[in-house]
Amino acid sequence: MSALEINKVRKTFGNTEVLKEVSLAIESGEFLILVGPSGCGKSTLMNAIAGLEPVTAGEIRIAGRDVTWCTPAERDIAMVFQSYALYPSMTVRQNIAFGLEMRKMPRGEREAAVERVADLLQISHLLERKPSQLSGGQRQRVAMGRALAREPQIYLFDEPLSNLDAKLRVDMRTEIKKLHQRLGTTIVYVTHDQVEAMTLADRIAVMRDGEILQLGTPEAIYNDPVNRFVAEFMGSPSMNLIDATLEGDAAQGYRLRIVTPGEDDLCLPWPRPTEALASRVGQRVLLGLRPEHFAEHDARIDEMAQGAPFTARVSVAEPTGADILLRLPLGEGEVTARVGPRCPVLPGERLALRIDLGRAVLFDGQSEHRLA
Template sequence: MSALEIRNVCKDFGNEQVLKDVSLAIDSGEFLILVGPSGCGKSTLMNAIAGLEPVTSGEILIAGEAVTWKTPAERDIAMVFQSYALYPSMTVRGNISFGLEMRKVPRAEREAAVERVADLLQISHLLERKPAQLSGGQRQRVAMGRALAREPKVYLFDEPLSNLDAKLRVDMRTEIKKLHQRLGTTIVYVTHDQIEAMTLADCIAVMRDGRILQLGTPDEVYNDPVDIFVAGFMGSPSMNFIAATLEGGEGGYRLRIVTPDEEDLVLPWPVSRETPDLARRVGQQVVLGLRPEHFSEEDLRLTDQAEGTLLEARVTVAEPTGADILLRLPLGAGEVTARVGPKCRVAAGERLALRVDMGRAVLFDSETERRLA
């Protein structure tokens, strides 16, 4: 039985359809992340799951029970908000235990729950303080503790880290990951940060314009994107998209990339990645997708298919990041980003020979933007 199931949910605000026939299901203990750009409908979907926003049509089931028209209190969920939503006049202890008190949980059980989550989140020394005396990270822990004090069927996190600074976000992300691994809870988590999505999720739903474009594991949405939007949204820096012409012959398929002022670049398409649809596309324009790490000056980082696939270009920008170096270089009609090792000694204006790992490249239709191969 799924811990959460959404069936053909639509949500309209006046004449605007914000959610368009959304369906998904996750099992007990799974960590689902809803990710997408601002305005894609992810927070509206979260509010519909919580019961804060009534749906126009469709069904929502929690642990097999239809809750579409039930109030938030009747859904057995706990929610952590972006704004923390702590009661300023209450101590940390009072904030954590308040929900349990409203549900008439006996005092001894409430106190035991507070001590349990305080120890889990390492905030025992803060229990008698008020929210104004806490840092942003501490307030976020209290908000999480209030949710964890209960044992609901589903936890909902609505961009809980967006108000934190960069370092604290990384630290809290790690804490949430540890909590999920330790407790095995079912979590639905909204974020616009694709790094958060990749590091935390068991399953990612990529949303755009009120629809789920792809639902899959982090590896699937990153390495096997269904279209150009998903490919470009997941990953930092994002995937490079290069216009090419698909050519075919007895030697297999090739991609011809027109390079201004220089000889055209021809890249072989891997035999292992051929699909029946490619035969109908010969002579047509396609879009080649290459991630920054698909370029390398080191043979050891390449798949067998990539050996011998070389290009040479003049570097326009070199950006050392410590762990690696990001290079900008012209390819086709525009520029691409290549991620190379920190020992690569190259400066802007110098020419560099790189190998291209075509074994991990992806191909898209230039008109529909859907994945071809």
Template sequence: MAALEIDQVRKEFGRERVLKDVSLSIESGQFLILVGPSGCGKSTLMNAIAGLEPVTSGYIRIDGEDVTGRTPAERDIAMVFQSYALYPSMTVRQNISFGLEMRKVPKAERFEAVERVADLLQISHLLERKPAQLSGGQRQRVAMGRALAREPKVYLFDEPLSNLDAKLRVDMRTEIKKLHQRLGTTIVYVTHDQVEAMTLADKIAVMRDGHILQLGSPDEVYNDPVDMFVAGFMGSPSMNFIRATLEQQDGGVQLRIETPSEERLTLPWPAARTTEALAERIGKTVILGLRPEHFSEEDARLGTQAEGTPMAATVSVVEPTGADILLRLPLGEEEVTARVGPKCRVAPGDRLALRVDMSRAVMFDADSEQRIA
């Protein structure tokens, strides 16, 4: 295990700057996920950590040692690729032990390492098969076993589950989580799937256009996003963004939302979160951020209603998912998504009473899209 530090790393391909002075650090044994849309630079950063791409400037340190100019073999890292990268003519045993053989590890030690990781990954019964005889999930386990056999300082996973079907991807995600809990290894993992990021990571780095917009725990990037991009990228369904006007109300502030029916909808902003800077924005347009689970339906059968501000909206679309129901509701200039319980009986066109949990809402500047409250 080893700590990893990226210090002002820049990568240019000709005139195009792909990584723009990227800095981050994780402690030994942490699970870091690099997440972002295609083309954001996450795979380039992964390749720079691995030594597959030389950086234009900046430093990469593993366990306090500067490895910026070292070859991949000299960095003591192991990488699991999206494409598995197994040798088709070799058995599973030979694929796992190949890297150790290249490093002149004695035969007895190689045998012991293969047996250890095969048992860990539950592929002992596959050791004499060849990759063509394996399923996608089994091939990915073999690729992981090849990396685990080496016991390097840092493991790198480059979108390892993207070629698997949906159910197998969920199963393998659980296996990777269990593996990290057992071994306590330092892992850097690239994905475009924010569900993988939320479920696996100790730390998430959200990237866009070669920058790291936010580095934090899954809870931090989900509940305290720094801007609208992070807020919208993390979460499924994504956060609702509603244009509103900030108004003064009884010494505090409220948000007025213009509705198509010209009804006046106002939502009070929590007094405990009202700052002088926010009060200075009275009369200006802001963006209110509400996640689908911040809405809850009223239920006359309940003696005590859920906390929150009451409102009503007409349902336009109902999407049952089994565990809950997603509703599309016109609110202001937009349609928003609300997540309600599976027993909510509602049909398109129904008028539904809801409560909005404003204590968990966030607010963004309408022009810069930066978080302001």
């Protein structure tokens, strides 16, 4: 039995349809992340799961029980908000215990629960402080502790790290992942940060305009995007999308012709023919390449090297320490290539590279859906 089932949930505000028959099932112990740009409907879906927003149509089940019209208190969920929502006049101990007290939990059990989560989150030394005496990261730990003390069936996290600075956000991300691995809890987590989604999730649901475009593991979302939006949204730097013309046929093999102003045409063999390509010959397609699909070309191992070679004039080189990001012309615009930190190149110089077409993806030029 799934921990959470969402069946054809719709939500409208006046004439605006914010959720369009969203359906998904989350297994017990799974960490699911809802990701997408602002206004895509992810927070509305989270509020519908929590019971904070009534749905227009559809059904929500928690552990097999229909909770579509239940109040938040009747759903056995705990929520961690973007704002910490701590009571400023209460100590950390009182903040964590407050929800348990409202549920009439005996004092001894409350105190044991507070001590348990404080130890788990390493905030035992902060129990007698008030929120004003805490850092942002400490406040977020307290907000998480208040949710963990309840031991509900599902935890809901609504952009809990967005108010933290960059380093603290990375640290807290690690803590949340450790916490999930240790407790095996069921978590639904909303974020607009695709790096956060990639690092935390068991599965990711990419949303746009009230719909789930793709649901899958981080690896599937990153390596096998179903359309242009998912390809560009997931990944940092994002996937390069290059205009090309499809040539050839199934018998002789397909090729991608890329026209770059001021350069010779580049003709790349496409290694994975599909039935969908036959009707696209002579048409515009989009070649999707991640920055790591480029590699420096070494003539010494030419016979063993994988990928299609080409040369380009580097316009910008951005060392990041672990690697170098290069900007270079390919097609109508520029692409980003990720190379090793010792790559001997300066802006304005030509560099020989290879493209790993075995990991590339191809999209239809009109619909922008995946072709191969």
